[in-house]
Amino acid sequence: MTPDEFRRNGHEMIDLIAHYLESIEDRRIVPEIEPGDVRAMLPEHPPSEPEAWDAVIADVDRVVLPGITHWQHPNWFAYFPANTTYASILGELLSAGLGIQGMSWVTSPACTEIETLMLDWMQELMGLPEQFRSTSEHGGGVIQGSASEAVLVAILAARWRATAGAVNADGDTAKLTAYCTSQAHSSIEKGLRIAGIGTDRTRIVDHDEGFEMRPQALARAISADLDAGLIPFFVCTTHGTTSSMAFDPTDHVAEICAANDVWLHVDGAMCGVAALAPEYRWVNDGIDRSDSYATNPHKWMGVNFDCTLMWTADRSALLGALSILPEYLRSAAAESGAAIDYRDWQIPLGRRFRALKLWFTIRLDGIASVQERIRRDVALTQELAAEIAADARFEIVAPHPLNLVCLRVVGDDSLTEQLIDRINAAGQAHVTRTTLDGRTVMRVSIGARTTERRHVEALWQTISAT
Numbered sequence: 001m002t003p004d005e006f007r008r009n010g011h012e013m014i015d016l017i018a019h020y021l022e023s024i025e026d027r028r029i030v031p032e033i034e035p036g037d038v039r040a041m042l043p044e045h046p047p048s049e050p051e052a053w054d055a056v057i058a059d060v061d062r063v064v065l066p067g068i069t070h071w072q073h074p075n076w077f078a079y080f081p082a083n084t085t086y087a088s089i090l091g092e093l094l095s096a097g098l099g100i101q102g103m104s105w106v107t108s109p110a111c112t113e114i115e116t117l118m119l120d121w122m123q124e125l126m127g128l129p130e131q132f133r134s135t136s137e138h139g140g141g142v143i144q145g146s147a148s149e150a151v152l153v154a155i156l157a158a159r160w161r162a163t164a165g166a167v168n169a170d171g172d173t174a175k176l177t178a179y180c181t182s183q184a185h186s187s188i189e190k191g192l193r194i195a196g197i198g199t200d201r202t203r204i205v206d207h208d209e210g211f212e213m214r215p216q217a218l219a220r221a222i223s224a225d226l227d228a229g230l231i232p233f234f235v236c237t238t239h240g241t242t243s244s245m246a247f248d249p250t251d252h253v254a255e256i257c258a259a260n261d262v263w264l265h266v267d268g269a270m271c272g273v274a275a276l277a278p279e280y281r282w283v284n285d286g287i288d289r290s291d292s293y294a295t296n297p298h299k300w301m302g303v304n305f306d307c308t309l310m311w312t313a314d315r316s317a318l319l320g321a322l323s324i325l326p327e328y329l330r331s332a333a334a335e336s337g338a339a340i341d342y343r344d345w346q347i348p349l350g351r352r353f354r355a356l357k358l359w360f361t362i363r364l365d366g367i368a369s370v371q372e373r374i375r376r377d378v379a380l381t382q383e384l385a386a387e388i389a390a391d392a393r394f395e396i397v398a399p400h401p402l403n404l405v406c407l408r409v410v411g412d413d414s415l416t417e418q419l420i421d422r423i424n425a426a427g428q429a430h431v432t433r434t435t436l437d438g439r440t441v442m443r444v445s446i447g448a449r450t451t452e453r454r455h456v457e458a459l460w461q462t463i464s465a466t
Helices: 003-022 053-067 086-098 109-125 147-162 186-194 215-227 250-260 272-276 278-284 315-322 355-365 367-389 413-426 453-465
Strands: 140-144 176-181 202-205 231-238 263-268 292-295 308-312 394-396 404-409 432-436 439-445
Touching: 003 053, 003 086, 086 355, 109 140, 109 308, 109 355, 140 147, 147 176, 147 186, 147 231, 147 263, 147 292, 147 308, 147 315, 176 186, 176 215, 202 215, 215 231, 215 250, 231 250, 250 263, 272 278, 272 292, 272 367, 308 315, 355 367, 367 394, 367 404, 367 453, 404 413, 413 432, 413 439, 413 453
Parallel strands: 176 202, 176 231, 231 263, 263 292
Antiparallel strands: 140 308, 292 308, 394 404, 404 439, 432 439
């Protein structure tokens, strides 16, 4: 492809993306296909010669678009929002076009320094603790690919600190124990497995009727493990669990962790960006006493995937766990302490210029537009909850302080399952199922960028009529 062809084809691609997003409401949300259908529409073997752009773009229209699930649809009420915006798309495009490898400061100074600045901007915009700023004595932030990567990094830092670094040499994790509730994200268990902490050393702490961790239960579990000669090393609280949007009482949990020298990680993946609106800063309660925190602009904020913000108050433990310095990666800038090498803050060596899409979004769209979206979605959620509460056929089974409502047909798992299946089968809206304390529940997550009141009203009419 020549530069002129790139310019011409690039314009066409931008037009395709804009048209897709502008007309997405006309599409069925989930495709009516079976496993293998997409592959069957394409040649079994690769082409022997380059193909024409027109042939490739025709297959995008014929194969790709009809074969995807449309997360940007205004009737997307499933899982969680995964918004994108035109500003973030342009930032992503520039990152791809520049093609830099930002593993260290010397491999691209702008990549490192803009990322550091974006973490400081977001710390300020969300009202996070000062110890997370890059200018603090011990803290700082980094962009990870996902909250799953962030929690793994936190686990590894906690493991290093609990063993005074010995784990790097002997790999001994046999006595380490970790704690979370059954409502915590599955990435916690996966991260612990990767770090050598099996399910036998992972304690599931009791939760209350609001699905929040019981601090007293955590204290008892830690005490029992200490009495058994084990080493409690990691606790994860969640600020907005995926299943029910529960908020663990981190301020109380932090006291227990501090008394026992246990690393406290706060997972704010889904709801943390609500703090961009000052009236929802309560989502930060207790974070000031945590060792690490993560949230996802690639959900509600509208910075397209992948963009997880992770902060730590103890970068020395993070660097102790992850820093390996072969000769070919040494630099005077890093060794002097004047520059950050973000390869030491993450699992992989390589890293993209992800800060660009966050920078573009903040500068081109502004924070006021994100605040407006958050407030709109919370208001629509409360309106929907009021409708549900007024209908005796349904019950709300979890608190709904932000943009998620969990409901079910009163006392009937089977009818709730059927309701979910019928709504999704119709293809006009999409919701997801979960289980809360053994009960089948429908989750309605309101947060797609294009969702308006009429879409939520139509969803309620569908639920009620079905």
